[in-house]
Amino acid sequence: MTLVLQGISRDFGPVRALDDVSLAIGPGECRALYGGNGSGKSTMAKIASGILSAGAGRVLVDDRPLARTSPAEARALGVGITFQELSLIGELTTGENLVLADVPRRFGFLLDRRGADAAAHAALKRVGLAGLRGRRVELLQTGEKYLVELAKALQSHPRYLIIDELTSAMHASEVEIFAGLLAEHLAAGGGALFVSHRLPELRRFCNTISVLRNGKLVFEGALADVADDDLVKWAGGGHRDEMPASRAPLAGEIRVQATGLRPLPGARPINLAFRSGEITGIGGLPDQGQKHIQRLLAGLQPAVAGERVTLSGAALALGDSAAIAAQGISFVSGDRDEMVFARRTIRENMQAPFVAMKGRPMPDDAAILAALDRLNTRHAGIDRPIGGLSGGNQQKILVARCLLLNPQVIVAEDCTKGIDVASRNDVHHLLRELAHVQGAAVIVTSSDDQELAGLCDRVLVLDGGQVIAELSKVEQTLDAQAIVSAYMKQERAA
């Protein structure tokens, strides 16, 4: 009883994404699928679940072949998948999403509302979100969406679960829920393929590992037999996610001054200031107001009464994203759905912000290529659609775009979500350079406290829309433990 992928190859245009890769997952086995961006992990996961066809090779589920490229068939054979980009439909309620593939019926054609609600309730209860089944998915918070995605994958009682970067946008408490369900699944004799960049999570959840590099299988074996350093080297970085002591910040003038901010509805107003040459992180439990602050600064959200922001003394046109971009604030989100023009070329995606900024000269191909080189971005020519690249490489292109823009302020919302260690380092180096050398004010959030601690010069910890701690690298009060204990202390006190 195994899920077998045998001699899988797959080309995308001129790029060979997978080259004769085989792997197998037995009962109770959780196999890690590890590799750098564009190494073919996601492609492999998609072939196993019937989303993509294999150019060569075959998929066997308990000796039965997956004959067609069809997620429905893979599901019927007993394969469940959670998607990095989610398979939930925003306009439908959480409950409706859960029963879509297998709608409870009366008389064969009518929707059995009571049955559907009961099924959704049972499935959502497992992730602790049964109360949200009447709410449209687009209104959920990010971590909740990923938990619902997990509940949906488990809904068909799959024997093999394929988990593609599910945990990278989850907070620690949500990862715990996932861990419990995964253990249950494995104990019941199921198998799992776990795709993730986070080494501690791989170590925690998996017992075997397959490592891909540029579409080729470079290692397969027990996870206990390999050291982290080897894994990172294989992933393409060659060096660990080192956290160099950042050079002394320029301690520049106050660039952004925000007054009367109400990060959460009904919260007391707060004032924040961001200096040039400084990377400021905004941390805390999910959805404590981080999003409001960042989106407000980027002009993507209208101001609440009393909110006022100045950039180098001049008032910002809050709620007008184009005007704010023209004033020199660049926004990068880890949510590629809302950032990239997937069908357009890499060049056009790099040029997009310049179209909005009248008077700025368009960057030429040489400048674009130079910016991409700085981030070691793998691509088959800037004339190709950005959508053909791996998620991580798309993300790097969005960050490389900031190099061309040379903005006064960069607002980065979990911008390394789902990208590998090496690329993450590249992005970090770039953000540091933009701040410490070019003097930009950089404002970041991350679902990973370790990342905040390593990257930032200063971290503000939010809780309920209030700043409950300010940690600084210069004063040596900043590390991941300090961030966690700041918000956990608050949690316990409440």
Added chain:
Amino acid sequence: MMLRQVWSHPSFPAGVLAVLALVFALSVNPGLLSTGSMIGWSTSQLGLWTAVLGQTLALMGRGIDLSVGAGVSLVNVAAIALFEAGWPTAGVIVAMLILGLLIGAANGALIGWLRLNPLLATFATSFVLLGLTLQIRSAPGGSAPMAAVMFMNGATWGIPNAMLVFVLVLLLWGLVARSAFWLRLRATGADPVRAWNSGLPTARIKVMSYVMAGFFTALSGLFVTFCVGAGDPLFAQPYTLLTIAGAVIGGVSLGGGTGSGYGAVLGAVFVGLTSDIALGIGVSPFWQQLIVGCVLLTGLAVVVRAGRWLKAKSDSTVTRSAFETKGKAA
């Protein structure tokens, strides 16, 4: 909570608009409430009200049906031709329903299986259907069985039979709206890629949505036949755009996935009333089109803006109350 569900419903603005239009129409023409006027109004609108449900099915799956008008016309003239050939009424009804399903299946196959753009595919089929219609009958004429026409233009207890027939159509629609298929169609229209990734047979769902749309097209064509009593190759041609306008005013999204059939009917009622109002206030026929167009534009703008505003307001209430309950729980 219940109240919010009413005002945040995508059909709410269309309902308000339809009521306002009705009040206005009555104020310019109080005689509208007489049984005779009601019969005239409902028999002239029944075909449109039914056809808009077919359009709703197509729109819901992120498609569109530009062949509605031609399809209704084809059913109309084909039915008259069969009557003239001596077919019994029941036989004609069954044959026409099958014809409608075939038209829908053709559109569905082009869009779902050959993956042609729905706008262009149905635009092309509309000419095929129009050509067939003109082959059968190039000018108005012929006649439907008197008994059926008398029934459709009659009234029971002061209520026009056409309206009673439409109640049956709405009951039929109720089955569609409560079906498992409707949920899967909404999912497919809202996000085809994610729906497919979720294991839905999206191509088959799209084909089915057009087949069902064809059924409502056939019903509409039969109603036109029995209400008008004759075959007219051009009578229903405006239905194509009127159904789209009605559906959109009724809260059905052109992008697929949102809206309801009842809202679309309210939108179609409003669209139909505008011309009645223009007639009622007695402006010169040369100004009528202009006035109807302006009223439609206003209706569209009001409904779309108000719908968005109400939805945003409802959503912020939902997320805020979620935050407050979370705060209490902590």
